[in-house]
Amino acid sequence: MPPSSVSVSPDSPQLQLTFEPPPRTRQKRGQVARACDRCRVHRVKCDSGKPCSNCKNRGGQCSYSGAMKAATLPHAYREIERLEQRVEELEQEKEREAEKPAAAVHQLQTPISLPPRSLSDGRGSETGGEQVMAGGPRPKRVWEGIYISTARSPQKTWYGSSSLFHFMGRIDAFLTVALQQSHLADCMHPDSASNLLESPTAVAAEEQAGQLTGPTDDPCTTGEYLTSTQEEYFLGLFWQSYYTSYPILDESEFKKYYRSLWATSDGQRKPSALADIVIALCMQYGMARLPSVERGLKATSRANVCNTDATIAGRWYYRRCQTLLSAELESPIISTLQCHILCSIYLCSASFQNMADSTCGLAVRTAYMLGLHQEPPQSMPRRESETRKRLWWTLYVLETKMSMNLGRPFLLHDSSTTCSLPADDREIAMLVGSSFAPLGENVTWLTWNLNNTKLLLAARSAYTSFYDGALDTFNEGNCQPITEPLEDWLKDVPGALKTQRQNKGVPFSTDRSALQIEQFAPLWLQRQRLLLELMYHNLCINLYRPSVSFAPATAQTPLADGMAMKCAAHAMALTHMMHQVLTSTSILAGWLEAFHWQWNAAMTLVGIVLAYPHDDSTGVARSTIDISLAVLEIFGNSFAVAAGAANILAELCAKVDVLIEESRGKNGGSGGGGGVRLDTMQLVKSYQEVDDESLMVGNFPALPSMDESLDFFDVNAPDFRGVLAQSIDIMATDMYDDFDLSGVNDGYLN
Structure with missing residues (x-):
């Protein structure tokens, strides 16, 4: 009913009812998220249509510029404060950029290679060998690699900075510049x-x-x-x-x-x-x-x-x-x-x-x-459930190894995985492998697979820390993000999976002590022990190898040099293990992955000897290369690629020895830290002043300070052809200008 009021008339005692009309309800004004430019200028209501009704009725052009201009004084003050803050941030960034050249002498020296190519589209900037993409609170580093032809086709494919191909490209670029020789058509691999x-x-x-003559089988x-x-x-x-x-x-x-x-x-x-x-x-x-x-x-x-x-x-x-x-x-x-x-x-x-x-x-x-990336349902039988888990994590290990070895992005990511690690208890071990006896201490034949998976998880964590931003901590001289995952893994390796050493040597160390292989252990267990330790050393080689610098040592870089020496230590440990096993047992006979590990270690040692010719451990590294040659020759008795690798390594070693002797002669025969690194300072300076195209066609700078001591490197010599050069394009291998790696030389893995 409508509202009413009661009134009393002065002329009559009777009550009179007076009815009043209901108050009009005010309609809520429609909210417009953003008015068009014309309505905002004329300060009229806009229905935010495209075009709006006002512009449609008046025949005007309806446009949305998106710029929210300050319409009131408080808005203007806030806009001024925002702009002042942005200017201050840009000034601070400019000051940091200006300080970089002064701090460069304390940073890790970059390898001698082609100068980095800048981005032409303006969406990012390059510093050294990485692209720092604009936007976001933390820039994403995209490390560069090389294009190289590794197959029968001349088509080149890309390999990242963690790959052996990239490191071989750095070696080739260093020797090519040092010897003033253009790239040859043959490959180094x-x-x-x-x-x-x-x-x-x-x-x-x-x-x-x-x-081909004769019948083929x-x-x-x-x-x-x-x-x-x-x-x-x-x-x-x-x-x-x-x-x-x-x-x-x-x-x-x-x-x-x-x-x-x-x-x-x-x-x-x-x-x-x-x-x-x-x-x-x-x-x-x-x-x-x-x-x-x-x-x-x-x-x-x-x-x-x-x-x-x-x-x-x-x-x-x-x-x-x-x-x-x-x-x-x-x-x-x-x-x-x-x-x-x-x-x-x-x-x-x-x-x-x-x-x-x-x-x-x-x-x-x-x-x-x-659906193997998901946890198997509880209703599934345990035998089938564990098989699915082993399948998933075996694939995870295989893909992780392959991506790190080739320097390419990972395909599997933890964020999409809910599958737990597989079990290794005695019950499931007997179900899927009845011919393998348990080893005691809750260790079965499946325990190796579990520990190998954890090793790759630890190595992947260290690898990701190295390449995805944790290197910023090196500015304070901290390499813990890299070393800690592998150190933690090493503490949990059961003793049944370790190959013991003679003379109180330590397994998984770099002391190069002789192996004490258990004589009556089954062959599969002996191989598991060796493969786990060899894989550990190979992963450490790849992780530390980017710190190897071919540039002249103009300043002390203890952290970088220490990591390079750790790389050499793991390469030597792997080589000594491989040599003893192949010469005294048949455990690794025919194991092709072991050959790839040895080739990786041999070429790494060659690069380290070239980069640090007068370091205290260089003599041991050089002698270990001879042991690597013996290992490759043993493999070469069974398959051709190993025989070819042995030939390349032998030819390369002969040239490296003469180069080292020449550098010692220039340094007065001293064993100090000079040698090639100090003698090539002017060479590197002249190299950096040459543009990319001149280097690609082999137009190297003439150096008046270079004498005739390197004439023995005849580019047309048959034994030298195919050793030094390869058909590659090196892209931005100056990778470490941003990081100050000085001040830390301890805390590394043994």
């Missing part, structure tokens, strides 16, 4: 199947042209498969080798499945992608164990790399595996992922690095399709 074939199953040019061209007895032999190698390192299969389930493939009356096995790649991998390993003399081959022959080299043995089975897998790409299953992982390992061992990386990427996507 040894010939492998990837240098001669587009893929493991391709036919070499020599075979296509009919230049290559099953890839004859189309012949192994008999059941021969396949059983190679499968027997799998359980004592790759299975204990990559436990992604269930032993009893696979053996049952393999027997079912022969349930036919014609005596032929049914095609199976999983069985084929397991056999191919074991053929590669088994043939690499045999010396080339026993196979009637010469490992140093380039032609033998094409069709009979051990690194591509079993490639007919690999080809059929790839054909069968093509039918499973749309609807993958667990065995599909197992095949992708084993194919990536096969390709990596055959030195097809980019194909291995691509196959690993395919395995990553397949794992995501299968």
Whole structure:
């Protein structure tokens, strides 16, 4: 009812009711997020349409500039304060930039290489070898690498600053400038199947042209498969080798499945992608164990790399595996992922690095399709659940190693992973590997896989800290973000997985003490112990190697030099271990990954000897290179790529020795810290004054101070061709100008 009021008339005692109309409710004014430019100028209501109704009715142009101008005095004051604060920030940034040249003498010296190329689009700035992208509270560092042709095709691919290819490029750039020689067409890295074939199953040019004489036993061209007895032999190698390192299969389930493939009356096995790649991998390993003399081959022959080299043995089975897998790409299953992982390992061992990386990427996507990155449901049987976990973390380890070795971004990230680490208790170990006895102290054959996974997690944490920003702490002389993860991991390694030392030596140290290999331990356990320690040293080499500087030592850099010496210590420790094992046992015979570790250590030592020719530990490092040569020659008796690596290392060492002697002669024969680093100061200065294009075509500066002492480096000499130069483009390898690494020389890993 409408509201009413009661009134009393003075003329009448009767009550009178007076009705009043209800008050009008004021409508709420519509809010406009932002008026158009025309309505804001004329101060009229805008409905924020595009175009608004006012502009539409008046035929005007409706526009939104987005600029919120100060309309009142308080707004103007706030805008002035904001601008003043921005000006102050820019002035402080300019002062910091001006201080950098003065502090550069205390920073890590950059390698001699091509000058950095600046960004042309103005979206970021380059400092040294990294791009500092604009925007955000903390700039993202994008480290540069090199473009290099590592395959048969002249097409170049990119490798990051943590890769061996990048470090070899730095060595080549240093020697090229020091010797005033242009880049040659041949590569520094040894010939492998990837240098001669587009893929493991391709036919070499020599075979296509009919230049090879005599019959060939290559099953890839004859189309012949192994008999059941021969396949059983190679499968027997799998359980004592790759299975204990990559436990992604269930032993009893696979053996049952393999027997079912022969349930036919014609005596032929049914095609199976999983069985084929397991056999191919074991053929590669088994043939690499045999010396080339026993196979009637010469490992140093380039032609033998094409069709009979051990690194591509079993490639007919690999080809059929790839054909069968093509039918499973749309609807993958667990065995599909197992095949992708084993194919990536096969390709990596055959030195097809980019194909291995691509196959690993395919395995990553397949794992995501299968949901392995998530924790298995509790209703799933434990045997199946643990198999899925081991599959996921084995792939995580493989992808992490490959990305760090090639210097490329990671494909797997912790933020999307909820899968917990696999178990290694006795119950699950007996379920999936019944032929392996427990080792005591709650250690089983699966414990190695768990510790290896934790090692790669620790190394990845240190790697990420090094490249993604924790290096800022080096300005205060702190390298703890890098060393701490590996130190923590090392404390938790069980004693059953350590190879003991003679004369009270310490396992996982760099004391180079002789190994005390347990004589009656099973072969798979001896190999697990060695692989874990060798992998640790290899990861430390790659982590410390970027600190090696080829520039002249114009100032003390104790932190950087200390890290470089740690890199050398781990490389020497790995080499001494490898030499003793290969000369006294057969534990690592045919293990192709061990060859790659040794090649990595050998080339690292070459670079360190060149960069620090008169350091106290350089003499030991130089003698260790000779041991590396002996190790590569042992591997070279079985497969060609190792023989080629030994030849390159021998030729390179001869040139390095003469260069060191010449630098000592210039330094008066003293053993001080001068030598090459001080003698090349003027060379580096002249080098930095030359533009990129002149260097790329080999127009090096003429140095009047250089005498004729380096005439022995004849660029046309046959033994020198292919050793120093490679077809690469070095992009911005001056990587460390931003970091003051002085003031700290302790706290490193042993």
